[in-house]
Amino acid sequence: MEAPPLERKLAAILAADVEGYSRLMNGDEEQTLATLTSHRTIVDALIENAHGQIFGTAGDSVLAEFPSIVHAFNSAVAIQQAMWRANQELPEDRRMNFRIGINVGDVLVKNGDIFGDGVNIAARLEGLADVGGICVSRGVRDHLRDRVDATFEDLGEHSIKNIARPLRVFRVIFDPEGDPAIDLAASPVESPETSSFVEQSLSQDRDSDDEGHRVELAFWESVQEGDDPAEYLLYLERFPNGQFVELANARLESGGTGEHDPGIELAFWETVREAGNSEMLEAYLAKYPQGQFSDLANIMLGELRGS
Known part of the structure; x- marks a missing residue:
């Protein structure tokens, strides 16, 4: 070979x-x-x-x-x-x-x-x-x-x-307590040509995608508030490819509640981090105000609001 x-x-x-x-x-x-x-x-x-x-x-x-x-x-x-x-x-x-x-x-x-x-x-x-x-x-x-x-x-x-x-x-x-010079929430810098092309390609779909995410997020928040296994099944039926599918399945396996399960919180955080928008970060902080990733969520949320 x-x-x-x-x-x-x-x-x-x-x-x-x-x-x-x-x-x-x-x-x-x-x-x-x-x-x-x-x-x-x-x-x-x-x-x-x-x-x-x-x-x-x-x-x-x-x-x-x-x-x-x-x-x-x-x-x-x-x-x-x-x-x-x-x-x-x-x-x-x-x-x-x-x-x-x-x-x-x-x-x-x-x-x-x-x-x-x-x-x-x-x-x-x-x-x-x-x-x-x-x-x-x-x-x-x-x-x-x-x-x-x-x-x-x-x-x-x-x-x-x-x-x-x-x-x-x-x-x-160096000053360990200083403000990091790198933007944690930003994506790596792209060339002007690439950035322009990406913006043009995504601009037509962005509004509709954001609206769909907001609808799903609102539905999920109502489901997790009640913490009823039947409602998790309803979420999976309505959003079979949704952002919270893994989390919903994990909640079902645990009998519904995931309040004190670090694995549930981690699954939720991975979904939030990949989405990278303020609504998802706010949803995580509302559910886990003292969670493992609350500090990072606040940093990313501040960066998004600042930009």
Whole structure:
């Protein structure tokens, strides 16, 4: 068989990992997974909105590639700032923090994955970062020095496993409580030509689609308010391909009620997040004002209202 094509390119690599993940899992597996899901929703959105492509998502780790060092850096800072906000709503023993490393270098792309020294160095930098912090290589620091609102502390040279030469490491000094520079609710920036074409293609259908969503949402809110299994069946009959089909089926399996089931809330949130409109976000917040994803929902709702 012919070997898959191997591509080599220069890229900015971001590696992130949850600090103390094993400890958190040992304490409460279900709650840790719920928190990880909530945090990863934020992390993934920020990476995508900074033009990044996510490759590795094993367990609590994230590996992403960016065509620009500035985009990778802005994404890293925004992630740490968003995590700081999300953690404020959690008890201290449930807070989940990331370490992040950024490197720029050659990577190999094969079978939809990336590897090579450029990736290995980013992972080692992540391991040297503080909890909630960011470490970068000298190449990243030199490129960013006069382009970003941050300073870099020289941590000296470090011997890195499987890397022949010592690595010069820099700690990023930034405001973790600052406002993220990346719009969480926005889609990745498109070219003017693509954006114009998409707007023209969707403009004729948008009003009718929005009206249909509003009708379905109103119907669903009345169904879940009563929490009657028969009404869930009626919803499934009327909207067989609706946005809440999975949630309705889950409610039926649980005997109707889903008030305290984290799985039900997660299914509801996934539906709301994919829809990405203010009505759906308001419906989630009305049902789960103190829910796992309420902080993210408020952020996205604020962004939508602001735009």
